[in-house]
Amino acid sequence: xxxxxxxxxxxxxxxxxxxxxxxxxxxxxxxxxxxxxxxxxxxxxxxxxxxxxxxxxxxxxxxxxxxxxxxxxxxxxxxxxxxxxxxxxxxxxxxxxxxxxxxxxxxxxxxxxxxxxxxxxxxxxxxxxxxxxxxxxxxxxxxxxxxxxxxxxxxxxxxxxxxxxxxxxxxxxxxxxxxxxxxxxxxxxxxxxxxxxxxxxxxxxxxxxxxxxxxxxxxxxxxxxxxxxxxxxxxxxxxxxxxxxxxxxxxxxxxxxxxxxxxxxxxxxxxxxxxx
Numbered sequence: 633x634x635x636x637x638x639x640x641x642x643x644x645x646x647x648x649x650x651x652x653x654x655x656x657x658x659x660x661x662x663x664x665x666x667x668x669x670x671x672x673x674x675x676x677x678x679x680x681x682x683x684x685x686x687x688x689x690x691x692x693x694x695x696x697x698x699x700x701x702x703x704x705x706x707x708x709x710x711x712x713x714x715x716x717x718x719x720x721x722x723x724x725x726x727x728x729x730x731x732x733x734x735x736x737x738x739x740x741x742x743x744x745x746x747x748x749x750x751x752x753x754x755x756x757x758x759x760x761x762x763x764x765x766x767x768x769x770x771x772x773x774x775x776x777x778x779x780x781x782x783x784x785x786x787x788x789x790x791x792x793x794x795x796x797x798x799x800x801x802x803x804x805x806x807x808x809x810x811x812x813x814x815x816x817x818x819x820x821x822x823x824x825x826x827x828x829x830x831x832x833x834x835x836x837x838x839x840x841x842x843x844x845x846x847x848x849x850x851x852x853x854x855x856x857x858x859x860x861x862x863x864x865x866x867x868x869x870x871x872x873x874x875x876x877x878x879x880x881x882x883x884x885x886x887x888x889x890x891x892x893x894x895x896x897x898x899x900x901x902x903x904x905x906x907x908x
Contacts, residue, residue: 633666633667633779633780633885634663634664634666634667634881634883634884635667635668635669635838635862635881635882635883635884636660636667636668636669636879636880636882637669637838637839637840637860637861637862637871637873637880637882638653638656638657638660638668638669638670638671638840638860638878638879639841639842639843639858639873639874639876639877639878639879639880640652640653640656640670640671640674640842640843640877641842641844641846641877642671642673642675642676642842642846643676643677643846643847644676644677644678644683644684644687644846644847644848644849644850644851645676646675646687646688646695646696647695649674649696650675650695650696650699652877653674654699656670656877656878656879657670657700657703657704657711660709660879661707661708661709663879663881665709665881666709666710666779667710667711667712668711668712669711669712669808669838669840670711670712670713670714670810671714671715671810671811671812671840671841671842671860672714672729672786672810672811672812672841673714673715673717673729673812673842674696674713674714674715674716674810675688675694675696675716676688676717677812677842677846677854678850678851679851679852680848680849681765682850683848683849683850683851684717684727684765685725688718688719688727689718690718690719691716691718691728691730694716696713696716697713697718697740700713700734701734701738701739701740704734704735704736704738705737705738707736708736709736710733710734710736710741710777710779711733711734712732712733712734712782712810712840713734714731714810714811715729715730715732715746715810716732717729717766720767724767726763726764726765726767727765727766727767728746728766728767728769729746729762729766730743730744730746730769731744731745731784731785733777733782735777742773742775742782742784743773744769744771744772744784744786745767745768745769745770746766746768746786746787746788746789747768747771747772747792747795748768748788748789748792749762749763749766749768750762750787750788754814754816754817755816760814772795772799772802774803779806780805780806781802781804781806782804782805782806782807782808783796783800783802783804783806783807783808783833784808785799785807785808785809786809786810787809787810787811789809790809790811790825790839791821791825793828793832796829796832797832797833797899799833799835800832800835800899801899804835805836805886805889806835806836806837806884806886807833807835807836807837807838808837808839809826809837809839810840810841811839811840811842811856811857812842812854812856813842813856814855814856814857815855815857817857818856818858818859819857822857822859822861823861823869826863827863827869829863830863830864830865830866830867831867832898833865834865834866834889834892834893834896834898834899835865835889835892836862836863836865836884836886836888836889837861837863838862839860839861840860840873841856841857841858841859841860841873842858843856843858843859843860843873843875843876843877844856844858844877858873858874858875858876859872859873859875860872860873860880861873862880862882862884864888865888865889865891865892865893866888866891866892866895870882
């Protein structure tokens with residue numbers, strides 16, 4: 633199976649981002665990819681709540697989702713929209729950070745709302761409070777598809793191994809980690825965390841990323857780490873997308889998942905313990 637990681641430098645203009653994303657997805661399909669993945673917040677990277685309120689849409693009317701469903705059908709591919717920022721009907725007005733797995737017939741085969749919110753102070757000048765604008769999900773999602781069993785996660789989830797262990801023990805062969813990782817934490821932890829999740833679960837990890845400095849109509853401009861990664865079940869980095877927008881192609885062999893499990897069957901070795 634050939635997969636394509638799309639690395640983007642999305643702005644806070646969903647329509648402009650959609651045109652760029654569509655071009656990359658079509659090029660990836662033309663390159664032989666049957667599974668194409670885009671990063672977190674494909675449709676809009678913004679630190680401004682007022683800008684988000686002005687440009688975001690509910691899932692039912694989101695133009696990126698609607699168009700990408702058409703593109704997946706036109707190209708006959710499986711497409712992971714890493715995540716879209718979408719409006720909800722929550723009383724407090726918070727958005728959802730939602731990943732969509734779209735089948736080659738254009739239907740949404742699975743959706744996942746990011747569980748873990750990025751509420752951190754990286755430094756005196758870099759603070760994030762994702763939960764102020766987004767409400768967390770509460771359900772792990774394993775999509776059973778002709779491609780294989782796909783465990784869906786998003787970005788900051790990667791720091792919570794219990795989620796991945798649950799997906800691995802449920803049979804995940806591919807773990808998706810679309811991201812918009814901070815440059816500081818990305819340089820320190822990105823590759824290590826992704827390789828750890830692959831090794832612990834004996835599964836492929838596919839992590840398409842946002843990169844560079846993101847143009848902002850309102851509020852501060854965000855920067856992200858890039859380096860979209862594909863990691864094998866034994867922990868080898870198969871591909872690194874670098875720091876510029878583009879397409880990274882990688883070939884997967886799901887028999888490698890079975891071989892990793894046979895060599896180190898740690899998913900079956902849990903034991904009860906007391907304490908601490």
